[in-house]
Amino acid sequence: DVKVTQSSRYLVKRTGEKVFLECVQDMDHENMFWYRQDPGLGLRLIYFSYDVKMKEKGDIPEGYSVSREKKERFSLILESASTNQTSMYLCASGPPAGYGYTFGSGTRLTVV
């Protein structure tokens, strides 16, 4: 089975901190994604990457950046955390054909 592992299940950070959310997949997938999930809003795409060092903005990239230095790892960076970034963050990976992306268990981030 494909595994997508997110480094933390729960995270509490202070306003203004720089926050790193890590995601690792073990199936050599080209595509990796970061979504955020909020009640009543569903999943919204923040960034995705289709190859090492390649990235594309999603629907809500403001306040975030990403890094993909190795194929298996895709990091989401909150440059200066704010309370409105309190959310569940979900990482996913999948092959180019796009069928059946696999999701990690999520990181619930609270910014205080």
Add this chain to the structure above:
Amino acid sequence: GNSVTQMEGPVTLSEEAFLTINCTYTATGYPSLFWYVQYPGEGLQLLLKATKADDKGSNKGFEATYRKETTSFHLEKGSVQVSDSAVYFCALKDQAGTALIFGKGTTLSVSS
């Protein structure tokens, strides 16, 4: 742009009841369609998919048929169980895109 609309929840059913969760989409061309399920405290899991018109996806007793004429992909199950309690997401991927576009999710609660 592309979008997915699914019925708002929560949907509350008794065990063995029939389930329908409506999903309609807007997209150009022939997108692939998906249902994902999220159990409490977990990430999303692919439940079923359909890649062309009139295809029927099925898994674990759930079914959905890709209806091009009505741009719909409704999820059905003949007899729900308490263990089906979860949040269900309808999603699409268009022919040109890479990322999945999700609906807002429908919470299903099944009581015994």
